[in-house]
Amino acid sequence: MTQWQSHVDRGVYPPRTYLLLDDLVTESQRGVELVAEMLEDITVDAPALQAEEDWEGVSIVCRCNCLLYDETEHCFKFWYACEDPRIAQNPESVYRRWAYATSPDGLNWQRPSLGLVEHGGSTANNIMKFTNVGPNVALLQNVVKDDRDPDPSRRYKSIGLDRHAMQDGEITWTGPDGEDEWYERMGRHIGCGLFVGFSPDGLSWTMKKGWAASGALIADGSVLHGFDARIGKWVMWQRPRILPKFRTVAMSLSDDFENWTYPVDIFAPDETDVPGIQFDCFASIEAPTRGYIGLVTISGYAGGGFQASNDLPELCYSRDGRAWQRIGYRPILDAAPDSWKNGPCALPLQPIVRGDEIFVFYYGKNRGKTWGEPTTDGKDVTRSALGLAKGRRDRWAGMRPKHFAGELTTRLVSIAHDELHVNADASDGSLRIEILDYENRPIEGFTLDDCDPITGDRLGHAVTWHGGADLKPIIGTARRQPKVGRGLKFRFVMEKAALFSFSC
Known part of the structure; x- marks a missing residue:
C-alpha cells in the first residue's frame, strides 16, 4: 500500500x-x-560574503535569483558577478567575471578552486567558464538546478539580460533612430537581450545562441521565480522597457525554459506612493496551499526618486501571480543607516525555507553610484556585497x-x-x-x-x-x-x- x-x-x-x-x-x-513582520538582519555588522580575492575586484553583484539550496549536496550555492574597475575601465569590454561559492549555513562561505579560468598566471580560483561565448555581463543572473530534466547537460539552467560580442547568426537592436549605441561605444556589435544558458555541473556553461527576448523590449532586472508545478510552467518576473527608464513588474511564462511569453504587466507604483519611486527588483516564493509571496524592492521609498539610493523590500501577496496586494506599504528590513549597506540598499534574492527558518539573502550596497568610486559622502569607496536576513516559517504577516x-x-x-x-x-x-x-x-x-x-x-x-x-x-x-x-x-x-x- x-x-x-x-x-x-x-x-x-x-x-x-x-x-x-x-x-x-x-x-x-x-x-x-x-x-507585516520585520526580517531580522543577521549581517548588520559585516556582509555574509564580500570581495576579498584579487579577481573579485571591489564588489560582489547579485541582483536577481542566483543563490539556491541544493537538497542533494546539503549546501547553499551562489553564482555572483565580480565588479572589477580594472575591467570596467577597458574601452573594449563591458564584462564582469563570474564566480561560484558554497556554504553550509549561509554565513560561512567557501570559494572552491575550480581550475577552469586563468587569472594572474594561475587557475587556482573560483571563476567559472563559458564554453561558447566570452565573458559576459548577466547570463548567470538567474540560476536554477532542474532535476526534472532527463538531459544531464541541462541539469543547471540560467537566464539573464546579457551583453556579449555578437556571434554568427545572432541579431541585435539599434536606437529609435537607427543608431548602434554599442558599436559607437565599443567599436563592435553587441548582442543584448534575454539569453539562456545550460550546464551539467553549474560551473562550465554553454549559452544557447539566439535571444529569448530582445533587449530593446525587455529592460534589466528579469527575475526567475522557477518552475511552478501547480501550473506546470516556468515563471519569470520581467521588466518591460519604458523610456526614460521606469521600473515596473510583469509576468512571463514558459513550457520549456527557452521560449517565453511576452510579459503581462502586473505590478506598478500606485497613488499611495511618494512621487518618483520605482520597483527595482522582485523576488518571490510559492505560498503553502496557494499563491505567491513577493518581496518587491521599493526604490526611492523615502523620497528623492530612483537615484536616491534608498532601496528596501516590501511584502506583497498574490493568489495567481497577476493581481498583487502590498502588505503594509513599508519596508520589512531595517534601513540600518550605520551598517555597511548604508545606502540604505538591500535588494532581496528569492527566499529559501530551511526547516523553521526563512533565509532572505540580499544584495547590499553603501552610499554611492559607481563601484570603486568614492561614496556620496566621500568617506568610503562604493561597494556591494551579499547580506542575509531571516524570518520564522510562515511568519510573513x-x-x-x-x-x-x-x-x-x-x-x-x-x-x-x-x-x-x-x-x-x-x-x-x-x-x-x-x-x-x-x-x-x-x-x-x-x-x-x-x-x-x-x-x-x-x-x-x-x-x-x-x-x-x-x-x-x-x-x-x-x-x-x-x-x-x-x-x-x-x-x-x-x-x-x-x-x-x-x-x-
Whole structure:
C-alpha cells in the first residue's frame, strides 16, 4: 500500500496551511489588523560574503535569483558577478567575471578552486567558464538546478539580460533612430537581450545562441521565480522597457525554459506612493496551499526618486501571480543607516525555507553610484556585497489586535487533517478558537468556552478542547460519515496575541 493510499483509506490527509496574509481566508474581522513582520538582519555588522580575492575586484553583484539550496549536496550555492574597475575601465569590454561559492549555513562561505579560468598566471580560483561565448555581463543572473530534466547537460539552467560580442547568426537592436549605441561605444556589435544558458555541473556553461527576448523590449532586472508545478510552467518576473527608464513588474511564462511569453504587466507604483519611486527588483516564493509571496524592492521609498539610493523590500501577496496586494506599504528590513549597506540598499534574492527558518539573502550596497568610486559622502569607496536576513516559517504577516483584543472568522475551510494547528505568538496573552458550521453555529464541544487557551510562542500549537485535539468526531473518516462535515469555519479570539497561519 502506498503512503497516499493510506491517506485515502483513512480519510486523513496531510494538513494544508493557510496564511493570514491571504484575505480570501478571512470572512470577517473585528479589532484586528494585518501587520507585516520585520526580517531580522543577521549581517548588520559585516556582509555574509564580500570581495576579498584579487579577481573579485571591489564588489560582489547579485541582483536577481542566483543563490539556491541544493537538497542533494546539503549546501547553499551562489553564482555572483565580480565588479572589477580594472575591467570596467577597458574601452573594449563591458564584462564582469563570474564566480561560484558554497556554504553550509549561509554565513560561512567557501570559494572552491575550480581550475577552469586563468587569472594572474594561475587557475587556482573560483571563476567559472563559458564554453561558447566570452565573458559576459548577466547570463548567470538567474540560476536554477532542474532535476526534472532527463538531459544531464541541462541539469543547471540560467537566464539573464546579457551583453556579449555578437556571434554568427545572432541579431541585435539599434536606437529609435537607427543608431548602434554599442558599436559607437565599443567599436563592435553587441548582442543584448534575454539569453539562456545550460550546464551539467553549474560551473562550465554553454549559452544557447539566439535571444529569448530582445533587449530593446525587455529592460534589466528579469527575475526567475522557477518552475511552478501547480501550473506546470516556468515563471519569470520581467521588466518591460519604458523610456526614460521606469521600473515596473510583469509576468512571463514558459513550457520549456527557452521560449517565453511576452510579459503581462502586473505590478506598478500606485497613488499611495511618494512621487518618483520605482520597483527595482522582485523576488518571490510559492505560498503553502496557494499563491505567491513577493518581496518587491521599493526604490526611492523615502523620497528623492530612483537615484536616491534608498532601496528596501516590501511584502506583497498574490493568489495567481497577476493581481498583487502590498502588505503594509513599508519596508520589512531595517534601513540600518550605520551598517555597511548604508545606502540604505538591500535588494532581496528569492527566499529559501530551511526547516523553521526563512533565509532572505540580499544584495547590499553603501552610499554611492559607481563601484570603486568614492561614496556620496566621500568617506568610503562604493561597494556591494551579499547580506542575509531571516524570518520564522510562515511568519510573513500576522493578524494582531489593534488595541488589547480582537477576533476574526474564516470562510469555509475544507478540512484535510484530523487536528488544527496554529502558528501564533501568544507569549504576552492568549488565543482561543471556536469551530463553526456553515451557518456560523458553534459546534458542541468545540466552542470558545470549551477551548483550552493557547499561550506562548510556537510555530505549531496543537489546538485542544477539554484536552483533546481530535477533530474526527465532527469531520468523520473514510469509513464513518461525519457528524458535521468537512466544511468548517474557525473563529479566532486573541488577546495581546498574533496569529500568522493555521493548518488543518
